[in-house]
Amino acid sequence: MYNCVVINPNDTAGTLTTDVLAGDTVNYNINGKDYSLKAEEKIKIFHKIALKDIKKGDVIIKYGCKIGYATEDIKKGAHIHTHNLDSKMTN
Numbered sequence: 001m002y003n004c005v006v007i008n009p010n011d012t013a014g015t016l017t018t019d020v021l022a023g024d025t026v027n028y029n030i031n032g033k034d035y036s037l038k039a040e041e042k043i044k045i046f047h048k049i050a051l052k053d054i055k056k057g058d059v060i061i062k063y064g065c066k067i068g069y070a071t072e073d074i075k076k077g078a079h080i081h082t083h084n085l086d087s088k089m090t091n
Contacts, residue, residue: 004028004049006035008064013048013080015062020049026077040077048080060085 004014006028014028020039026049027036035051043049048062054074059066068087074080 002027002029006030006051008061010064011061012051012054012058013060013062013067014051016043016045016047016049019043019045037077040075041079043079048085050074050076050078050080052076054080 003018003020004016004026006014009030014026016026020026020043022039022041024039025036026039027034029035037049037051039049053076054060054070056070056072058070060068060070060080068085070084071086072084074084078084
């Protein structure tokens with residue numbers, strides 16, 4: 001069962017379709033290929049999860065679009081939200 005939406009192979013953030021707890025498996029599909037990762041923490045439905053390790057200052061991409069910049073290092077499987085994402089497109 002898929003519990004994450006990822007639209008573009010370049011996405012670094014996915015959108016959860018269920019609540020997840022730390023250690024839960026997150027499954028998604030891109031272009032017919034299945035992927036999975038472990039959630040690093042509890043994340044609520046419809047929030048973003050990091051699909052790969054993201055360095056501070058890196059662009060975060062969701063649905064193929066730039067949505068902001070990482071304000072800190074974000075580990076694969078971690079929650080992406082206002083505490084670690086700056087949506088101001090100043091760079």
